[in-house]
Amino acid sequence: MGARSFGAVALAVVVAGLAVTRVLDNQYYYFAGYVVLQYVVLATAWNILGGYTGYVNFGTPAFFALGAYTAVVLIQSLKAPLAIQLVAGAIISGLLGLALGYLTLRLRGVFFSIATLALAVVLQTMFINWEYTGGARGITLVRPASAPLFGNYVQFLFVVMLGLAVLAVATAWWIERSWIGRGLTAIRDNEEAAECMGVPTLRLKLVATTVSGVLMGLAGAPFPYYVTFVEPTSVFDLNYAVNSLAMPMIGGSTTWIGPVIGAVLLGTAQQIATVTISSALNLLLVGLILVAFVILAPEGIVGLVQRLARRSGERTRRSGV
Amino acid sequence: MSAEAFLDVQGVTKRFGGFQALSAVSLQVRQGERFGLIGPNGSGKTTLINCISGTLRTDGGRIVFADQDITTLPAHRRTRLGIARSFQIPKPFTSMTVLQNLMIPIEYAGRGHRDGVVDEAMGILGLMGLAAKAHVPSAALTQIEMRKLELARAMAARPRLLVSDEAMAGLSSTEVDDILAILFELNQRGITIVMIEHIMRAVMRFSERIAVLDAGEKIAEGGPDEILADKRVEKAYLGE
Structure with missing residues (x-):
């Protein structure tokens, strides 16, 4: 997809989202839509490091929660507006990504993944013991009653998350096409060879962890106003780690559209399962779908579609002869 | 000697835990030269190459390339240098x-x-x-x-210096000739080549000078004929 058509689609998505807020009144759809879009951001962010670069991060909750708690601190101390919360959440989580990169990127493969898992546990313990942000009990926040132009604040948050989703996907789209993306792919394919072919592997991996951290922090920052109650167990939920990994795997991890497809399909399925069956079923659902995909279509939906397209192309050619 | 050396390896040492992979190996490669590096399995050839290309850090010694000390440069910077x-x-x-x-x-x-x-x-x-x-x-x-x-x-x-690490292992003899022809052609274009190889016929034909490693030490250096006549080389390969 060229830059112009990508821009047109992105614009159309935002306009459609705005139009929806003019017609649709049922608040539930905004709550549900927000969660799906939040997963578009998280899955896309995860994929920059996990899909493009090949470093599997189990620490999504750490980045997400740090974004959320940054917002909590800013609300508590300064009553800062949402825009400030977003910028600060992005910066703090980005710095965490950079630090994680520096400390752990010399670790390869599974050792890196274990370190990211530990990061989430350490941060969670920290926030459980920090009284200012409510400690283990959690903290209740008062959402602004209304937002300018939108009236309803939840609709406003929905549009904000839509904007963040477009930003995240555009970032991934750009990286994929740039020299950075080609370098990241070389690292994923063979890191030693990449380094010997002139790719500054450490620097590029730091770019990946930082950008991924920034986007995850952005996804977390509006969360306090969305739920109005933040506690460690909910923002450090295993759901974020599993979903942000499973969605790109199911959608296809080598291209920007994969995480989007995965997040929209799986996120929507989870929302439907939550209201029709039970919220506890979500992870089971994700687990089963993930197992099925790993076995039957390891390259995700995008890879499956490409494979089928190639096969039908060959068949047409053969029947043409 | 070192004034005219294009690649100057000075007393390079590398340990893996208690194992001494390279002990104070020195060698000089001149610009435009075809240089062979041989030695039995485990003699440290690939370790030396890794130290030269930068994927391993040395534990001692210096590596100078085109009059620049590259001992601590990361591999991608060395690639950019040539x-x-x-x-x-x-x-x-x-x-x-x-x-x-x-x-x-x-x-x-x-x-x-x-x-x-x-x-x-x-x-x-x-x-x-x-x-x-x-x-x-x-x-x-x-x-x-x-x-x-x-x-x-x-x-x-x-590259200005190409290090070919056993490019011919496991190939048939016509395929070996193919690769050799390519390497000769690259050398003709002015690229200095260091070849690590087990296939003696190929190294002897290709190299102007050869260094022999055994158990992490350089035991001989010279033209192909000198190396073939060297008693220590014979011993390293065949034993007593």
Whole structure:
């Protein structure tokens, strides 16, 4: 997809989202839509490091929660507006990504993944013991009653998350096409060879962890106003780690559209399962779908579609002869 | 001697835990030279190459390339200075086509002109006899094609010094001749070549000078005939 058509689609998505807020009144759809879009951001962010670069991060909750708690601190101390919360959440989580990169990127493969898992546990313990942000009990926040132009604040948050989703996907789209993306792919394919072919592997991996951290922090920052109650167990939920990994795997991890497809399909399925069956079923659902995909279509939906397209192309050619 | 050395390895030492992989190895390679590096399995050849290309840090000694001390430079910086290597076990970028494999060093090490990069890559593939495979996924290549891709990709970094790590292991004798012809051709174009090889026929024919490693030490250095006549070399390979 060229830059112009990508821009047109992105614009159309935002306009459609705005139009929806003019017609649709049922608040539930905004709550549900927000969660799906939040997963578009998280899955896309995860994929920059996990899909493009090949470093599997189990620490999504750490980045997400740090974004959320940054917002909590800013609300508590300064009553800062949402825009400030977003910028600060992005910066703090980005710095965490950079630090994680520096400390752990010399670790390869599974050792890196274990370190990211530990990061989430350490941060969670920290926030459980920090009284200012409510400690283990959690903290209740008062959402602004209304937002300018939108009236309803939840609709406003929905549009904000839509904007963040477009930003995240555009970032991934750009990286994929740039020299950075080609370098990241070389690292994923063979890191030693990449380094010997002139790719500054450490620097590029730091770019990946930082950008991924920034986007995850952005996804977390509006969360306090969305739920109005933040506690460690909910923002450090295993759901974020599993979903942000499973969605790109199911959608296809080598291209920007994969995480989007995965997040929209799986996120929507989870929302439907939550209201029709039970919220506890979500992870089971994700687990089963993930197992099925790993076995039957390891390259995700995008890879499956490409494979089928190639096969039908060959068949047409053969029947043409 | 070191004044005219293009690559000057000075007393390089490398340990892995308690194992002394290299003990104070020194050697000089002149510009434009065809230099052979031989030795029995486990003698430290690949370790030395890794120290020269930068994938391993040395525990002692200095490495000077084109009058610049590169001892502590990361590998990608050395590649940009003009040291490129091929790997003993081919390490292609498996998700890319053959052509895309070459684009990585052209883009990252080839001092950045975006124009004409595809032509440059196709030129190299032509020289290696891989032009017809340009758009094939690199994972689908045969063994000899993989070896050629290793050399082609190293060439795409526009090296002044090419280190070829056992590019011919496991190939048939006509295939060995193929690779040798390519290396001679590259040398003709002014590229200094260090060849690590087990196939004696190839090293002896190719190299102007040869260094022999045994158990991490350099035990001999000289022209092919001197090396063949050297008693210590014979002992290293055949025992008492």
